[in-house]
Amino acid sequence: MxxxxxxxxxxxxxxxxxxxxxxxxxxxxxxxxxxxxxxxxxxxxxxxxxxxxxxxxxxxxxxxxxxxxxxxxxxxxxxxxxTLLSPVYIKQLHELALRHEGTWFWAYSTNGIYNLEKWIDPSTTYEDHHWLKFGYYTEDDVVRGRILQEVTEWDALEITNSSPQNLELNAKGxxxxxxxxxxxxxxxxxxxxxxxxxxxxxxxxxxxxxxxxxxxxxxxxxxxxxxxxxxxxxxxxxxxxxxxxxxxxx
Missing domain, CATH: 3.40.50.1000 (HAD superfamily/HAD-like)
Structure with a gap:
């Protein structure tokens, strides 16, 4: 052995x-x-x-x-x-997703998963949730590339993927x-x-x-x-x- x-x-x-x-x-x-x-x-x-x-x-x-x-x-x-992901970044990542129509997105919190179809209740704020990860999915390489470029420029998040068509963002480090x-x-x-x-x-x-x-x-x-x-x-x-x-x- x-x-x-x-x-x-x-x-x-x-x-x-x-x-x-x-x-x-x-x-x-x-x-x-x-x-x-x-x-x-x-x-x-x-x-x-x-x-x-x-x-x-x-x-x-x-x-x-x-x-x-x-x-x-x-x-x-x-x-x-x-290790939580700041709600400040979740807000920015969500807004970035909405600027690229047709991009699927999701976010893990400690109490469940939110996504394009089911986002947080408007009566709550980003700060009311404990966030863990945000993700994007699109088969459009150009759109994914634009999202990647912008998020990379922030130099504030860990950027990976779990498939060639997605991006996953965690807290830096x-x-x-x-x-x-x-x-x-x-x-x-x-x-x-x-x-x-x-x-x-x-x-x-x-x-x-x-x-x-x-x-x-x-x-x-x-x-x-x-x-x-x-x-x-x-x-x-x-x-x-x-x-x-x-x-x-x-």
């Missing part, structure tokens, strides 16, 4: 297949890792509510990283740390990597003992900093370029392959 103590797994496009399911093979090898004393943690852009059913399916009682690192859970339902560093402190291990796997730009920081950074076969090219190794796709049980080949080898 290798010297890895923590496996941090992205969910969509990594652990989950295109039907948003955990394959039998992935579940089996995650259990084998757990049985061997390895900590297996979700490291996802999803909010807690979106990740929880899969943690329950795998019977995980391990830490979880949600909303790209804005929330770190000691175990399901036990919050360790939360908040990434899956920053959250994994916090997990390492909690667990008493080093980043060199971490395997981080993912497919999108919100995984790059973690992939670069981990002892072993793994890009899925279906990952964006920039993620593959940043990774130490590239494994099988999310539809080919890539997570099982990572654990088999690198974590429990020998």
């Amino acid at each position: 290798g010297n890895y103590k923590l496996v941090a797994l992205d969910m969509d496009g990594t652990l989950l297949n295109e039907q948003s399911e955990i394959s039998k093979e992935n579940a089996e090898w995650i259990q084998r890792a757990l049985d061997a004393g390895i900590t297996v943690s979700f490291s996802t852009g999803r909010g807690f509510r979106g990740a929880l059913p899969f943690a329950e399916q795998l019977k995980l009682e391990t830490p979880m990283i949600t909303v790209n690192g804005s929330e770190i859970w000691q175990k399901p339902h036990v919050l360790h740390k939360r 908040i990434t899956k990597a920053s959250a994994i560093r916090e997990l390492c402190s909690m667990l008493g291990i080093e980043m060199s003992q971490v395997v981080a796997a993912g497919d999108s730009l919100n995984d790059i920081a973690a992939i670069r900093e981990a002892g072993l950074g793994v890009a899925m076969g279906n990952a964006q090219q920039a993620v593959k370029d940043a990774a130490d190794v590239v494994t099988l796709t999310n539809n080919e049980n890539g997570v099982a392959e990572i654990i088999k080949q690198y974590v429990l080898k020998g």
